[in-house]
Amino acid sequence: MRPHNGFYGPFGGQFVAETLIPALDELEESFNSVRKKKKFIGEMKRYLHDFAGRPTPVYFAKNISEKYGINIYLKREDLLHTGAHKINNAIGQAILTKYMGKKRIIAETGAGQHGVAVATAAAMFGFDCTIYMGSIDAERQMPNVKKMKLLGTEVKLVDTGLKTLKDAVSAALKDWVFNVAHTHYLIGSAVGPHPFPEIVAYFQSVIGRESREYFESLGFLPDFVIACVGGGSNAIGMFHDFITSDVKLIGVEAGGTSLNPGENSATLAVGKKGIFQGTLSYLLQNENFQMEDVHSISAGLDYPGVGPQHAYLRDRGRAEYVHVFDNRALHAFKELTGLEGIIPALESSHALAFVIDNRDRFKGKNVLICLSGRGDKDFGIIEKVNLEDI
Amino acid sequence: MKGIYIVGGYPHIDKFGECFKSVVKCGYDFIEVGIPFNDPVADGPVIASAINETIENGISVHDIIESLIEFRDVPIKKYIMTYSNIVYSYGIEKFSENLKSVIDGIIIADLPNRMRKLFYNEGFKIPIVPFATLETREKDIEIIMNSDSDFIYFVGIRGTTGAKADFTSAELIEKIKLLRKRTDKKIIIGFGVKTADDVKEAMDIGDGFVVGTEAVRRQKDIDEFESYIESLLEKISS
Numbered sequence: 001m002r003p004h005n006g007f008y009g010p011f012g013g014q015f016v017a018e019t020l021i022p023a024l025d026e027l028e029e030s031f032n033s034v035r036k037k038k039k040f041i042g043e044m045k046r047y048l049h050d051f052a053g054r055p056t057p058v059y060f061a062k063n064i065s066e067k068y069g070i071n072i073y074l075k076r077e078d079l080l081h082t083g084a085h086k087i088n089n090a091i092g093q094a095i096l097t098k099y100m101g102k103k104r105i106i107a108e109t110g111a112g113q114h115g116v117a118v119a120t121a122a123a124m125f126g127f128d129c130t131i132y133m134g135s136i137d138a139e140r141q142m143p144n145v146k147k148m149k150l151l152g153t154e155v156k157l158v159d160t161g162l163k164t165l166k167d168a169v170s171a172a173l174k175d176w177v178f179n180v181a182h183t184h185y186l187i188g189s190a191v192g193p194h195p196f197p198e199i200v201a202y203f204q205s206v207i208g209r210e211s212r213e214y215f216e217s218l219g220f221l222p223d224f225v226i227a228c229v230g231g232g233s234n235a236i237g238m239f240h241d242f243i244t245s246d247v248k249l250i251g252v253e254a255g256g257t258s259l260n261p262g263e264n265s266a267t268l269a270v271g272k273k274g275i276f277q278g279t280l281s282y283l284l285q286n287e288n289f290q291m292e293d294v295h296s297i298s299a300g301l302d303y304p305g306v307g308p309q310h311a312y313l314r315d316r317g318r319a320e321y322v323h324v325f326d327n328r329a330l331h332a333f334k335e336l337t338g339l340e341g342i343i344p345a346l347e348s349s350h351a352l353a354f355v356i357d358n359r360d361r362f363k364g365k366n367v368l369i370c371l372s373g374r375g376d377k378d379f380g381i382i383e384k385v386n387l388e389d390i
Numbered sequence: 391m392k393g394i395y396i397v398g399g400y401p402h403i404d405k406f407g408e409c410f411k412s413v414v415k416c417g418y419d420f421i422e423v424g425i426p427f428n429d430p431v432a433d434g435p436v437i438a439s440a441i442n443e444t445i446e447n448g449i450s451v452h453d454i455i456e457s458l459i460e461f462r463d464v465p466i467k468k469y470i471m472t473y474s475n476i477v478y479s480y481g482i483e484k485f486s487e488n489l490k491s492v493i494d495g496i497i498i499a500d501l502p503n504r505m506r507k508l509f510y511n512e513g514f515k516i517p518i519v520p521f522a523t524l525e526t527r528e529k530d531i532e533i534i535m536n537s538d539s540d541f542i543y544f545v546g547i548r549g550t551t552g553a554k555a556d557f558t559s560a561e562l563i564e565k566i567k568l569l570r571k572r573t574d575k576k577i578i579i580g581f582g583v584k585t586a587d588d589v590k591e592a593m594d595i596g597d598g599f600v601v602g603t604e605a606v607r608r609q610k611d612i613d614e615f616e617s618y619i620e621s622l623l624e625k626i627s628s
Binding site for chain 2: 013014015016017018019020021022023160161166170173174177178179180181272273274275276277278280283285288289290291
C-alpha cells in the first residue's frame with residue numbers, strides 16, 4: 001500500500017507548520033533513495049538480526065488454544081531487544097538519520113517502549129537524544145523512564161493538556177520546528193505528516209513478512225490476523241504483507257472504561273474525520289471541534305488519533321476495527337500469563353482479549369495475533385488492580 | 391500594514407470585544423482573531439494557555455464566529471488565525487459561506503502552502519494567506535505567489551509564537567530579498583515582534599508586522615492592552 005501524493009485515499013497529507021515542509025521533503029527524498037539501496041538494506045538487516053534479535057518466532061500457544069478451541073499463534077515481538085516491536089522502526093529511522101547527516105534525534109513516547117527503543121538506537125549510533133513523555137505516562141511507566149535516562153537520553157516530561165501521548169507529540173513537533181536543521185523527529189507510530197506513516201509502515205512490515213513466511217512454510221495462511229491499534233504501528237506492520245491476501249484483518253482499539261466521550265481511545269469506533277498532528281484521519285473530537293480527552297489502561301493505546309492507513313483500510317472495508325474494554329484486556333493479560341508463561345504488554349492484551357471474548361467466531365480457526373510487546377513495563381498499573389477480581 | 395493578533399473570546403466574549411475595538415481605535419490596519427484549538431502546535435506557552443483557558447471558559451467556535459459577524463462593519467481588515475481541524479470539522483464550505491463576507495483572509499497555522507488546494511477544492515472561497523519562512527526554498531516561491539491573498543505571512547523565526555526574532559540576521563534579510571525579487575505582494579512579519587524597536591525594524595525590512603504574544607499577555611486588562619499597543623507605534627510614522 002503506497003500513498004498517492006502523500007494521501008491514502010482521502011486520508012493522510014501534511015498538516016504541519018510551513019517551516020517543516022523542507023524537512024519532510026528531505027526525509028521523503030532520503031527515504032526513497034535508501035529504501036532500494038543494497039548497502040542500507042544490508043545494514044538494517046544486520047542490526048535487526050544481530051542487535052535486535054530478529055527474526056522473532058511465531059509461537060503456537062497450545063494451552064490457551066486448547067482451552068478456547070481456537071488455534072492461536074503469537075508473533076513474538078515481545079522477545080525483541082527492548083521488549084517490543086518499536087525497535088524495528090527505531091533502528092530503521094536511526095540509520096536513515098545517519099544517512100541524512102543529522103546528529104540529534106527527538107521522539108515522543110506513550111508507554112515508553114518507543115522511547116526506550118529510540119534511546120537504545122541513539123546510544124548505539126551515537127546521537128544526542130531527547131524524548132518527550134507526558135508526566136502521567138511517565139508515572140505509570142516508570143521503569144521505562146529510568147531505562148531511557150540510563151541510556152543517556154534526556155527525558156522531558158510534558159505537563160500540558162492531558163499529560164499523555166498527544167501532548168508528547170505536540171511538544172516533539174514544537175522542538176522539531178526550533179531545531180529542524182540538525183534534528184530528526186523519529187516518530188514512533190504510523191501517524192503524523194507524510195512520509196512518516198509510510199516510513200513507519202515500511203520499517204514495521206518485517207513483522208507481517210516474517211509471519212507470512214512462517215505460514216507459507218506450513219503450507220497455509222492464517223484465517224485471521226489480529227493486532228492492537230493505538231496510532232497503529234504494530235498493526236500496519238503486521239497487516240502489510242497480508243493486505244493483498246484473503247486473510248481477514250482485525251485491528252483492536254482500546255475501549256477504555258466505556259464508549260462515552262473521554263473514557264476510551266476507540267478512534268475508529270466513535271471518532272469523526274478531522275485533522276490532527278499532521279494528518280487527516282479519524283479522531284476523537286467534541287462538538288466544539290476540540291480534541292476529546294482519552295483514556296486507556298494501556299499508555300501505548302491512549303491516543304485520540306489513528307494512522308491514515310488504518311482509516312483507509314477501514315473505509316475500504318479491507319480491515320475490521322473493533323474495541324476491547326480495560327477489564328477484558330486485563331483478563332487476557334492474566335490468561336496468557338497463567339496458561340502460557342508469557343507476560344504480554346497491556347496493549348497486546350487487547351488483541352488477545354478480542355479473540356478470547358469472541359471465541360465462537362474464531363472456533364477452530366487459525367488466528368495469528370501480534371504480541372507486540374512484553375508486560376513487565378506495566379507492573380505499576382497491574383499492582384493497582386486486583387487481578388483476582390478480573 | 392500594522393496588525394495585532396488576539397485570541398478570540400479570551401478571556402470571555404466581552405473583554406475580547408473591548409480589545410477588538412481598541413485595536414481599531416489605535417489606528418491599526420488589520421486584526422487577526424485566533425479561533426482556539428486545543429492542540430496548538432504553532433503556539434508558545436502564552437498563547438497556548440490563553441487558548442486553553444478560553445476553551446475551559448466554555449467559549450465555543452460558534453461564539454467567536456458570531457462575534458466576528460457582529461463586528462462585520464467595523465472599519466478594519468479582519469483575518470482569522472486558526473488550525474486546520476477547526477475549519478475542516480466545522481465544514482470547509484460552511485465556514486467559507488458564513489465568513490467570506492466578514493473576513494479578508496485566513497491564516498491556518500498547520501496548513502502549509504501545498505495543502506491549501508485541498509481546502510479550495512472543497513469549496514473554500516476565503517483567501518488563505520501563504521507562508522514564507524526561513525526555510526523557504528527558491529522552488530517554493532511559485533506556490534507562494536500563486537495565491538489570492540493580499541499579503542504573505544513571513545515567519546521570522548524557527549519556533550513557536552512568543553520566541554524572539556533577530557531582524558538583523560543575514561539569513562532573514564536574504565529571504566526577504568529573495569521574496570521581493572519574485573513578488574509584489576506585501577510581506578508581513580509575524581512571530582517574534584514584541585517592542586517598538588522590533589516594529590521599526592520589521593517595517594524597515596518588510597511591509598508590515600503583526601504582534602501576538604505580548605498583546606495576548608495583556609488581553610485581560612484593557613488599559614494595559616491599549617497602552618501597550620499604542621506604545622508599539624511610537625517609533626514609526628503612521
